Amino acid sequence: MPNLKEVRNRITSVNSTKQITSAMKMVAAAKLKRAQDAITQMRPYAEKLSEILGNVSASLDVSENAYAEEREVKKVLIVGVTSNRGLCGSFNAQINKKIDKFIKNELKDVHVDVVTVGKKAQDYFRKQQLLLEEGGSIPQESNDIFDNLEFGVVSELAEKIMDAFLNGEYDKVYIGYNQFKNAATQVSTIEQFLPVVTPETDEASSEYIFEPNKKDILDEMIPKSLKTQLFKAILDSNASEHGARMTAMHQATENATDLLKELKLSYNKARQAAITKEILEITSGAEALAAD
Known part of the structure; x- marks a missing residue:
């Protein structure tokens, strides 16, 4: 039978943990609402812009669109996007492992560098010895982007990557990130960033009229x-x-609630056993006195 004091201490500890996880859940929910609104508003615009770019690029030659130049692939850059903090389930592990698997299976015969947006990716790929060396034109990491997540801040990183591609430092660039579906579902995705992916047909490009030029x-x-x-x-x-x-x-809070129920049941059983034992001792003592 567990010691009553030990059970009480465990109940106190689990209850404190439950309060923390519950508070973190509410904070995450508030941040999710803002982040979800931001990506929901951005996604249609970004997808349409990429569609137009792909269609137009299909009708251009390299002199008109250097960002679509196809080369022999010798050096590849991957932008790995994770979070700066943990306590988010398998969120970071799944994209890090997907990028790692992609490198080993699809890019095993080429030189690969990884730049990171998020400390969890930086820690992971430092161990894999794939991080881009410091001192180059592209920063090894851009973990502070999440401190001020604005288009202008991201543009600076994008410009450096685009310049590196134009200068021939890299022949292909990929982005690895978790695509948002809903609060419970994130899809690990690796997309080609450069060269620009053009559609198989260029029928749509003939629909565009360029003004002024x-x-x-x-x-x-x-x-x-x-x-x-x-x-x-x-x-x-x-x-x-x-x-x-x-x-x-949310799952941690539910687990803490279930564990509290078990601990309280265990505590009540131990307390009941202790009371029963005390009653038996009192009764035995009374009977012994009466016998004397």
């Missing part, structure tokens, strides 16, 4: 579309993080 529009639209694509991926990951954390904390 093609060059000015493309010089503005192509970089903006790529920056928007990266920004959307990071917004997706941000919303997914809060959804995963809310779900994890």
Whole structure:
């Protein structure tokens, strides 16, 4: 039979944990609402812009769109997007493992560098010795992006990646992130960022009329579309993080509630046994006195 004091201490400890996980769940839910609104508003615009860019790029040659240049793949850059903090279930592990598997299966014969947005990716790929070396044109990590998640901040990182591609430092660039579906579902996704993916047919491109001229529009639209694509991926990951954390904390709170029920039942049984033992001792003592 467990000691009453030990059970009481465990009940106190679990109850404190339950209060913490419940509070974290509410905080995550509040952050999720804002993050979900942000990605819901951004996604249609980003997808339409990418569709237009793909259709237009199909009719352009390399001189008009250097971002679509196909080369022999010798060096690849992967942008791994995770969170800075844990306590969100398998959110970080699933995208890190997916990127790792993608590198080993699809990119095993090429040189791969990884830049990270999120400390969990940085920690993981540092152990795998895949992090981009410090001191280059692209930062090794951009973990502070989540401290001020705005388009302008993400644009700076996107510009450095785009410049590295144009300069021939990398032949392909991928983005690995968790795509937000709902609070309970996040889909680990790896998308090609550069070169620009063009559709198989260019029928849609003939529908566009360029005003005032093609060059000015493309010089503005192509970089903006790529920056928007990266920004959307990071917004997706941000919303997914809060959804995963809310779900994890909800499950932890329920587990703590179930454990409290078991502990209280165990405590009541132990207390009842202790009371019964005391009654028996009193009764035995009384009978012994009466016998004397």
